[in-house]
Amino acid sequence: MNNQIWMEKYRPQKIDDLVLENDTKELINKFLCEKSIPHLLLSGHVGSVKTTIAKMLIRALDCDSITLNASDERGIDVVRDKIKRFAMMSSFKNLKIVFLDEFDAMTPDAQFALRNLMETFAEQTRFILTANYLNKIIEPIRSRCQLIEFKNLGKKQIRILLESILKEEDLGYDIDDLLILIDLYYPDIRSMINHLQLYSNGTRWNFKNSEGFRNFEQLLTFIKKGDLKSIRELNVDYLESYKYLFDKVDELTSDYEKRVNISLDIAEFMHRDVFIPDKSINFAACCLKIMERLK
DSSP states (O other): OOOOOOOOHSOOOOOGSSOOOOHHHHHHHHHHHOOOOOOEEEETTTSHHHHHHHHHHHHHHHHHEEEEEEEOOSSSIIIIIIIIHHHHHOEEEEEEEEEETGGSSSSSHHHHHHHHHHHHHTTTEEEEEEEEOGGGOHHHHTTTTTEEEEEOHHHHHHHHHHHHHHTTTTTEEEEHHHHHHHHHHTTTTHHHHHHHHHHHHEEEOOTHHHHHHHHHHHHHHHHHHHHHHHHSSSOOOHHHHHHHHHHHHHHHOOOHHHHHHHHHHHHHHHHTTTTTTTTTHHHHHHHHHHHHHHH
16 A cells, blocks of 8 residues: 555545535436436546546446547547447446546547447447547537536645645645645646655655745746846746746736737747757747747
């Protein structure tokens, strides 16, 4: 257990353990009571409970199941071979479930092929699909599923959750570091829990480079002032800085067109960061570009 990944160790095992809106929790409990589900489309941000709930339903229902990650197996051949073969397979169970995680990564051709399977084998086979981006899923699929959307937890609820994990692990911590972690990765709870484990040393949780993260607010101030020299003197993690700037675009300007262009600029420079030898120059160039947009 000491070497167990915390995201799995503290993954909720029961519906009652999840922090959900009442309507959503009642609907899921209804499925469990009836021992059956319609085709489901679970939508929400990265790190929400979509996959957790799908696995809970599969465990609780009397069913045979197949699980595929659609970001890895995304083509039409997967639908024609693996999924169709499973759907046609005879079963002694009342229900068969096909769970396609990250379904929005599947190609349009694969989605159209899946639509036909959903109709043909609907009597015994149900599909659970998870997605971060609904706009990437064709309408015929969406119309055949019951949509459940998961909203972001409030930062206070997340803080209580993270504190409970630190308490369970008997780790001391600095509340300011915890708040920085939440602000930096919100609403991705998965990343937050991973960082709790990454920076724990057995007796205490210390957020690595927390001093650098505290400089983010200064970064915004220096960009607004056009002070490149001060920006280059800051102790910041460049990759995390791109994410932070992207999240704080609204604080840089109220002009919609400028916000769009700055967001695209940040994405472009973040992509370049992977390939460029001197990441400090790349980050400085990104800040210069933002300053130019802000005039």
